[in-house]
Amino acid sequence: MHLTGFGIANYRSFDAEGAFVRDIGKINVLIGRNNSGKSNVLRFLQWFAEALDNPRAPSEDKLNRHKRGSEATRLGLSVVLDDEIPAEELRKSYGTDKPTFDFWIELPGGRLLDGSCLAKLSDRRLENLFEKITSRHYSGHPSRAQLLKEVPPAVAGQARLKLAQMLKGLIYVPAIREVRKGDEGQKEVLDLSGLDLIPRLRSMQHPLVGKEAEQQQFRRAQDWIRELLGVSDLEIEMPPDEYAIILNMYGNRLPLASFGTGVHELVIICTALAVYQDRVVCIEEPEIHLHPGLLRRFMRFLTRTSNRYFIATHSNVLLDADVPINVYHVSHDGNASRVRKADTSEHGRAVVRDLGFKASDLLQTNGIIWVEGPSDRIYINKWLDLFGSEFVEGIDYSIMFYGGACLANLTAADSGPTADFIELLRINQNAIVVIDRDATTGEAPLRDYKERIQREIAEGKCWITQGREIENYLLPGLIERFLKTKGPDYSGEVTFQPDERIEDCLARVSPAKPFKYSSDKKRYSKELCEVMTAEDLDCLDLKDWLTRLQEAIRQWSKG
Numbered sequence: 001m002h003l004t005g006f007g008i009a010n011y012r013s014f015d016a017e018g019a020f021v022r023d024i025g026k027i028n029v030l031i032g033r034n035n036s037g038k039s040n041v042l043r044f045l046q047w048f049a050e051a052l053d054n055p056r057a058p059s060e061d062k063l064n065r066h067k068r069g070s071e072a073t074r075l076g077l078s079v080v081l082d083d084e085i086p087a088e089e090l091r092k093s094y095g096t097d098k099p100t101f102d103f104w105i106e107l108p109g110g111r112l113l114d115g116s117c118l119a120k121l122s123d124r125r126l127e128n129l130f131e132k133i134t135s136r137h138y139s140g141h142p143s144r145a146q147l148l149k150e151v152p153p154a155v156a157g158q159a160r161l162k163l164a165q166m167l168k169g170l171i172y173v174p175a176i177r178e179v180r181k182g183d184e185g186q187k188e189v190l191d192l193s194g195l196d197l198i199p200r201l202r203s204m205q206h207p208l209v210g211k212e213a214e215q216q217q218f219r220r221a222q223d224w225i226r227e228l229l230g231v232s233d234l235e236i237e238m239p240p241d242e243y244a245i246i247l248n249m250y251g252n253r254l255p256l257a258s259f260g261t262g263v264h265e266l267v268i269i270c271t272a273l274a275v276y277q278d279r280v281v282c283i284e285e286p287e288i289h290l291h292p293g294l295l296r297r298f299m300r301f302l303t304r305t306s307n308r309y310f311i312a313t314h315s316n317v318l319l320d321a322d323v324p325i326n327v328y329h330v331s332h333d334g335n336a337s338r339v340r341k342a343d344t345s346e347h348g349r350a351v352v353r354d355l356g357f358k359a360s361d362l363l364q365t366n367g368i369i370w371v372e373g374p375s376d377r378i379y380i381n382k383w384l385d386l387f388g389s390e391f392v393e394g395i396d397y398s399i400m401f402y403g404g405a406c407l408a409n410l411t412a413a414d415s416g417p418t419a420d421f422i423e424l425l426r427i428n429q430n431a432i433v434v435i436d437r438d439a440t441t442g443e444a445p446l447r448d449y450k451e452r453i454q455r456e457i458a459e460g461k462c463w464i465t466q467g468r469e470i471e472n473y474l475l476p477g478l479i480e481r482f483l484k485t486k487g488p489d490y491s492g493e494v495t496f497q498p499d500e501r502i503e504d505c506l507a508r509v510s511p512a513k514p515f516k517y518s519s520d521k522k523r524y525s526k527e528l529c530e531v532m533t534a535e536d537l538d539c540l541d542l543k544d545w546l547t548r549l550q551e552a553i554r555q556w557s558k559g
Helices: 038-053 087-094 123-134 144-167 197-205 212-229 261-275 292-302 316-320 345-354 374-386 404-409 448-456 476-484 502-509 517-530 542-558
Strands: 002-009 019-021 027-031 074-080 101-106 112-114 171-173 235-237 246-249 252-255 280-284 308-313 326-332 337-341 368-371 398-401 431-435 462-464
Touching: 002 038, 002 101, 002 144, 019 337, 027 038, 027 316, 038 144, 038 280, 038 308, 074 144, 101 144, 112 144, 123 144, 171 261, 197 212, 197 235, 197 261, 212 235, 212 261, 212 292, 246 261, 261 292, 292 316, 326 345, 368 374, 374 398, 374 517, 374 542, 431 448, 431 542, 448 462, 462 542, 476 502, 476 517, 502 517
Parallel strands: 027 308, 027 326, 171 280, 280 308, 368 398, 368 431, 431 462
Antiparallel strands: 002 019, 002 074, 074 101, 101 112, 235 246, 246 252, 326 337
């Protein structure tokens, strides 16, 4: 059995119909407008986790019920049973190898309210499921009525136990977190869902003999903060007789409270995550004190920890943080909160619209690589991949087409509202333009409009191909491997000069039956990339430009 999600009903903004948060992963982002109910999902998890230590707590908290109704709060449990039930039977009964089984139980007692999802299983399968879940065996042959009465509660009970185990030791990071000075006569306290970090950090920095592993945890937290802030010599100190955290940074040795709120926030969260591992961590609005670039780095940092995260936000930055996340759109329909996983591009755009953003408000991509057409895009993406680039098209950069001679109608300068040219950099200031030289020799002058673009754009941002066209970066050996896939007519030796057309090169291989590359450049460029290797990058100035391109994308990603 695998717990894949949970549901909430009759709790705060969630009504009796309830809502499920399905297919939970390592990082789960709940995004929506103010007062949509996203923070209530985190509070529900915290509330349920606290109830594990105090089972009667939920029944006494009537203020948490939806519209103060009389019905009890309900917990939904979503599981898959692919380990317990053969795939053939699941497919036969439910139409899929991995159906999701949803159960609703009443809190705090745990009484099952609906277990009808198992009703399609045979008596024999229900009996086997009961035995696998409970490790108990029926003495005789139970009736179907008995099975439907006893098996669903057993499955739901096991699912609830899995959720309880997952939430044990939950860490709740509220929207406002800081090391602050208490009232006079009180010590400084660390406000992080009741976790008192300072004594623990002090013992980790100066551990007892035999507990040196704790010092490694402390150093790991310090390294994380150094990396996130870009301060390689930052040091954290825990004074022996003070209830404080001291940072030594930029030559200043000061209490944490003396630094900005962004530093404050990162130190608290990073140290907490170094100390407490394999937990569920609920974080409210991390964007409050972190600028977009730092927020993206923080999200990448979370992937390196051992915790599972639920993050409430109304920032679009988390949607393109370049890390594997599950996004859940939380909305309020005027009566109650609804949750839907944003698992399609259209729903992702709907989330952005719901947040109130317009296209003109958003930087749709970190930067743009302008190329002539689709085949150029195919080659550049393949070259970057073979060059070892970690960047992703659509997140770290986009490739757009200017359409060959249409480049003559574009400009990289600010030409004013009445200009005759379309401004490339008005679309995105971060840009590189790739232009075919289109000259019969390397010394031949460029066309006027190509020279103009080269002058207008920043130095190092205009890639003029060293050969005639982008296809001249294809080595003869690569072309030979490609042509061998086209049959015996194209098995001849390939020679390809930097200043000649690829069509002329191909015509020499088989004069009687020339291969027509230009008839379907997009298709053939993909097929060429399929047989391309890293050794094929040693051509003309290709590696030099890939190095520049990769560094430009890296700078764009820093924000």
